[in-house]
Amino acid sequence: MELKIGLIGCGTVGTGLLEILDKKREYLRDTFDFEARLVAVTDKLKGSVCIPEGIDIKKLLDLLHQGERIDAYHGEVGSHEAIDALDLIEKCEADVIAELTYTDIKTAEPATSYIKKAFRSGKHVVSSNKGPAALHYHELKKMADNNNLFFRIEGTVMSGTPVFSLFENGLVGNEVRAVQGILNGTTNFILTRMEQDSMDYADALKLAQELGYAEADPTADVEGYDAVAKIVILSNVLLDGNISPADVRREGITALSKDQVLAARAEGFRYKLIAQARKAGRRVEASVSPRKLPLSDPLAGIMGAHNALTFDLDLMGKITIQGAGAGKIETGYSILSDILAIHSRLRR
C-alpha cells in the first residue's frame, strides 16, 4: 500500500528520513507492503517542490547533500514562485504530513498552525516538534480524533528510541504511576565529561559545542527547558496529565560545580539531570533537576549523549529503555516508525 507523504521542514530530521526511505525502499515494500510517495517538500530556507506524481528521493537528496535549494529540483532555480507552507499543506495530495520544523517552545508556532491546517484538510500528522506537543497536545489529539486522523509524535522524546510506541503496544493495559528519565543528551554529555575527565562546567560545555552536541546558545539544554518540554509531553500523553511547561519545577545544571560532581562520585553517587513526573491523586507533578543517583539506579549508568526513560507501572513494575536521544538517522527513523504505524493501521 502506498502512502503519500508531505514534508514540512527539511533540515536534519527530514534529510535523515529521506535517506532511510531511499536506502530501505525495497525492504519496506517487500516486508511491509509499504511504499512512500513523496509528493511535497517545503523548507523555509530552501524552498519547495510539489509533484503529485512523486518526487524522486535520490535526486532530491543529491541536491540537499550538495547544499542546493529544493527549488533546484526543477532545474530552474528561482523561477518558481515561493509557495506558502499553509497553502502547500492544504493543496498537496499527501495522506500524511511530516511536520519537522524548528521547535519554538514559547509559541509552538508556526508548527501548530501547520498541524491544524493538516487536520482541517484531512491529513494525518507525524511530528518531531516539541512545541505543539508540549503546549497543545490534548487540543491537537482531539482534533485528530474528531476527524478520524492520526497524530503521532514519537520523535519528540528520545528521538527514534521508542517511548510512546513501547507503551501503547508492549505495555498496553498497565497504568503509568510515574516516569523518570534522562531526556537531554547535551547535559548528560557535559555531566559525563565533568565526572570522567574532571572538567569544569565551562570547559565541558565548550567541548560539547565543538562536537556539535550543544548549540551556540546552550540555554534550552543547560537550563533544562528542553527536558521540561519533554516531561510535559510524557505527562500529558502517558500519565493522563494536563500540564504546561510553567507547571514544571525546573533547575538546570549551570550551578553544578566540578567539585560537587566529583564529591558525589567519591560517595558512590552520580549527578544526572533527571526529568520526572508522577501521579499525585488526579494531578501530575513534574520536575527537572540535577539529582544524585546511587550507582545502582538504572539511570546512573547512562553516559554521554544517550537518553533513557524508566516507566513505573502497576503491573510490570519498573521498565527502562535506553538508546539514542538525537541524531539525523535516529530522529529520521522516529518519523518513519510513526508513518509505518499509520500504514499498518490503515491497511487492516
Next chain:
Amino acid sequence: MELKIGLIGCGTVGTGLLEILDKKREYLRDTFDFEARLVAVTDKLKGSVCIPEGIDIKKLLDLLHQGERIDAYHGEVGSHEAIDALDLIEKCEADVIAELTYTDIKTAEPATSYIKKAFRSGKHVVSSNKGPAALHYHELKKMADNNNLFFRIEGTVMSGTPVFSLFENGLVGNEVRAVQGILNGTTNFILTRMEQDSMDYADALKLAQELGYAEADPTADVEGYDAVAKIVILSNVLLDGNISPADVRREGITALSKDQVLAARAEGFRYKLIAQARKAGRRVEASVSPRKLPLSDPLAGIMGAHNALTFDLDLMGKITIQGAGAGKIETGYSILSDILAIHSRLRR
C-alpha cells in the same frame, strides 16, 4: 469486543493472568473495548472446567488461592470425568488458547501437540512455553500463518518485559544485526550475591533456592540451558535464524569462583552470564557464557533477578530494555499483552 479464552495449564502464569483479568476488567473494557470470556481451564494436576457461557474468574481464583482443584468449580469434586487437554482444545469454543504448560526443552511436549491442535481447530495461540518456541518456531508460525491465525510468544523471553512487541512496533523497519542479553534471573542473582556479598557460588545458589529464585535442581539455570532456549527463540524470531539449542555454544556459571568474580570487579569489570546472537553472513551464531563486561556496558548494571536485552540495529544503533524477567503478575501480563495484540488486530 469479546474474546473467548481457554487456558491450558493453570500454575503460576495462568493464575497471574486470571488475577490481572479480574483486577483490570473494567479498565480493559472501558479503555480498549476488550472483554475476556474464560471458556475453559485445564491443568494436569488440578483438573478442568469448561463452560461456553463463561467461567466466573473471581470464583475460580478463590478456589485456586485456597488450594482447591479446578474441578471443584461445579461444587462436586471428582464427579466429573477427566477431560483430555487435546479434546478440550478442539471442542471448547475459545478464540484464543493460552498454552501455559511446563517447559520441557528436550521434547517440547506435550505443549507442541497442544499448539498444533489449537491451530487445526482454528484457534489463535499465545504461549509462554519455551519448548515449542525454541524447537519448532518456524513450523508453528507457518502453520499459524497458513490458517490466518496468530502465534504470539512474548512471555518466553523476559516474561512481560516487551521484547518481540518492542521490535515489531517500536523498531519496525530496522534490521537486527545482533542481540545480547541477560536472560536468566537466577544466575544473575547468584552472580550479584557473589560479587556484592563475597559469597561462594554454593552459598549464593543456596540463598537463591531459599528465596525461590532457583529450583531444587538448578541445572537448567546454572548450566545455561534456560538462556540457550531464549537465545534460540530470539535468533529465530528476530534475526531470521533457523537454529536449535544444539547449535548454541554453552557454558554455565558453575565453574566461576568467588575469587574470579571479585578480581574482575577490582579491575573495573563485572561477570555476567551473557546470551548473544549475531548474523554472520546468512547464518546466525549464538552463545551463552559468562563474560567480563566493562562497567560502562549497559548490561553490567543489571543486578539481582532483573533481565535486559540490547538490540544492535542498522538504523537505531544500540537500544537496551530492562525489566522483570520472571514473576507471577509479570509473566501473566505477557499473556495479556499478546491477547490484547490479537484483540487489537482483530478489531480493525
